[in-house]
Every structure is written in C-alpha cells, then in structure tokens.
Amino acid sequence: MNPIKPMLAVSGQPFSREGWIFEPKIDGTRCIASAQKRVLLSNRRLADITYRYPELASALGSLQGECVLDGEITVFKKGIPNFRSLAERDHQNDPIRIDYLSRAMPASYVIFDILSLDKESLMHLPLKERKRILFRELEADLKDSETLTLIDSFPENGEDYFQAALKMGIEGVVGKRLESLYLPGTRSQDWVKIKKSLKLDLVVGGYIPGKGDRRPYFGGLLLGAYSQGELVYISRVGSGFTEEELQDITGRFSPREKPPFSNPPATAGVVWIEPKMVVQVTALERTHDCGLRAPVFLRMRDDKEPEECTLDQFG
Numbered sequence: 001m002n003p004i005k006p007m008l009a010v011s012g013q014p015f016s017r018e019g020w021i022f023e024p025k026i027d028g029t030r031c032i033a034s035a036q037k038r039v040l041l042s043n044r045r046l047a048d049i050t051y052r053y054p055e056l057a058s059a060l061g062s063l064q065g066e067c068v069l070d071g072e073i074t075v076f077k078k079g080i081p082n083f084r085s086l087a088e089r090d091h092q093n094d095p096i097r098i099d100y101l102s103r104a105m106p107a108s109y110v111i112f113d114i115l116s117l118d119k120e121s122l123m124h125l126p127l128k129e130r131k132r133i134l135f136r137e138l139e140a141d142l143k144d145s146e147t148l149t150l151i152d153s154f155p156e157n158g159e160d161y162f163q164a165a166l167k168m169g170i171e172g173v174v175g176k177r178l179e180s181l182y183l184p185g186t187r188s189q190d191w192v193k194i195k196k197s198l199k200l201d202l203v204v205g206g207y208i209p210g211k212g213d214r215r216p217y218f219g220g221l222l223l224g225a226y227s228q229g230e231l232v233y234i235s236r237v238g239s240g241f242t243e244e245e246l247q248d249i250t251g252r253f254s255p256r257e258k259p260p261f262s263n264p265p266a267t268a269g270v271v272w273i274e275p276k277m278v279v280q281v282t283a284l285e286r287t288h289d290c291g292l293r294a295p296v297f298l299r300m301r302d303d304k305e306p307e308e309c310t311l312d313q314f315g
Contacts, residue, residue, distance in 0.1 A: 003046045004032050004115060005185035006070055009174055011313055012192035014162040019179065021127075021153040022161045025172040025193055026110050027081040028074030029090055029303055033109060036066040036119070041073075043303035052092055055102045056109050059147045065137065070113035070182075071151070075105055080169045087299040091248070111138070112151040115182060123182035130182070158194070166196050197282055199298070200313055203306045204277040205231060205260040206270045207253065208238075217246040221279065221297075222261075222270065227311045230262040234290070237281050240297035248300070252277055278304045286314060 031049070034040040039057040041050040050057050053073065060069075075085035085105055092098045114134040115123055122130050135150060142148050153176075154161045162173050172195035180190035202223035210219040220238035224231045241249070254274040264270075278301040283292035 003042055004068065005046065006030050006032060006044060007183050007185070007191065008187040009191035009193040010187055010189055012175070012194055014159045014173075014194050015175065015192075016157045016159050017175075018156055020158065020175050020177055021155055022158040022173045022175050023112060023151050023153045024165055024168075024170045025174050025195065026072040026074050026151075027083050027171050028072040028086055028110070031071060031073045031109065032115070033060055033069045033071065033111075035060040035063050035069070044308075045303055045305060047303070049090075051095075052089065052098055053102070053107050053109075054098065055106050055147050059145060060109070063138070063141055066116075066118050067114055067137065068116040069109075069111050069134075070115055071109050071111040073107050073109055075107050081171075083299055090302070091300065106147060108146075109148050110151050111142075111148065112153075113182065114138075123184070126179045126181060127176055128178040162194055171199070172196050198285060198292070198314075199280065199282045200225070200234075200292075201278055201280050201301050201304055201309045202234060203231060203275045203309050204249075204273065204279060205233070205275045206264075206272045208236070208267065208269055209271065214246070217250045221249070222265065222267070223279065223281065223295075224261050224275070225309045225311045225313070226307055231260050231275055232311060233261040233263050233265055235281075235283075235292035235295050236265075236267075237279070237292075237295040237297050239295075240281075245297070245300070249277070249279075275306055278302075278306055278309055 030044050032042045039050060039060045041053060043049050074081040075089060077085060089101055089107055114130055142150060158175050165173050175192040177190040202225055204221050205224050206222035207218040208220045210217045220236045222236050224233045256272050256274055259272045260275040280298040280301050281295045282298055283295040285293050287293050
C-alpha cells in the first residue's frame, strides 16, 4: 500500500451518545505501522521513524500475517504516558544512543485501528468492523507483549469516562462513531478529541534574543496558528525549555526580513524566522485578547506540518 496519512479528530467537549465509543487519549507520537515484508513506522508527516524504535520494529516483525495498523507511540512511566521521555526518544539520531534508550526507556505502541490485512484494505469498513478484525487477529498475539498493546474502549457514556480518565492521570479521551469509515489525512467530525487542559500545537514565527544565561539562545518564541491561509499571532512562550531543547531550537532558526504573521506583535527586538517549526505548549486558558495565559513549552512536533496548526484547535 502507498503511505497513509492518519485520520484526524476535531476538538470537542465531553458528551455521551449512542453509537459511539470512547478511548483514552494517549500523549504520544501518532504512527502508522506497516508490518508486511518489512516493518515500517511512519509519523504524521510520512517520515520513516523505524530506526528510532528498534524494540517496536522487532515486536511488530514477529506478528503473524501482514497488516497495517494505526496507533500512538509513547513511553509509559508508572502506567501514565510521559511526553518528556517520549521527546527524548523521538529526537535521537545516534545509533548507539538509540540502542541504549530502547532498553533503558522502552517505548510502547498503543494500537487502536487496523487499516489493511494480508494486503487488502479495510478502510472502507466501518470502525466497529475494523475493531472486530483487529481484536480477532491480534489479541492472542499481544496478550504477553510488553511493547504492543490494544487500546481499551468504552461505549456511549463519554462524560463519565472522561472524568475517570482525568482521575487516572490521562489527558483526555477520544470519541469515535462506530459507523465511521477511515478517511486518511481527514480531520473528521466522526472522531472527537476531548482534553482536560489547553494543549496546542503552534508555529514558531520569530524569537526574542536571550539575555543572561539565555544569551546564546533565545528569551522567548513567538507563536501562531493558521486561519484561512494566514499565520495569526497567538502568544509568546519563554518557559519550559531544557538546555538541550534551547540548543536544538536555536540551531533551527532561519531568519527572514518580514514577519510571517498577518498581525505581528509590536514587540521590540524581535527576530523574524521562516515559519517551519511546530512546538506544543500548554496554557491555563485563552485570554480575552485571544492570547494564552501562562503558556509553557512542552515539546517539539517534528511529526506535524506547520499548515496543520490551525485556529480550530482552540475549540
């Protein structure tokens, strides 16, 4: 099969509805896994990330039959997805370091869909049928697996399950209509993500030079999201970065003369850059002037195209 872009969910509020199921929202890296003649792990941008996760490639290679799966790569700590650990895994290119981390900080692949089986596409089937095939084909094989797992789902009562997920330390749930077909690369109303806090993927369009200990790097990043083809300035973020992240992000800056934002902020000393980087931030809430209150950097999103970061993620 040709590379598949994953189907995407819209943002929404907790709800309960007949004909829907609700799954835990895993804080990780979306991944289409092809376990056919060879194993291929592809992220949202269709980049090959197989080399970064040898433990997953080995586990997927031992499956019976040939299949293409959709799921989320994460690193669990005390049973909860840990995005910091995942970020360390997701940005490694050194083979020796990758080999070490695959044993010291093993990743898990949480599977929630099956897109093909024995070279036959299943994307035209409703979700309830794909789920039946997924569990029929893989449940026995994965019973004792430490790296591959099938996601749990619960019917209809999304509001109660959302509250239960928060108590468990999970960031939210995803509601899915049981009759939904799989639409590659489409953000469909048939899938709804419901999160406990404001967590956003935004585009970096400029930075403020650092001072003091930050002098070699930056003091803050200027962030925006797309609306009708234009990059709209949202907020600035200056906290949450590790030393390694400061170095990594600074090394990616590509300066430009004019601001990429349609509404550039009147901030002194800004250096404008090409809007190529995507970062994930969290914030307490959206402010009255459409900014963010107390934003904090979480991680880089190399798996996401800048154009995918739109204003509709604010709900």
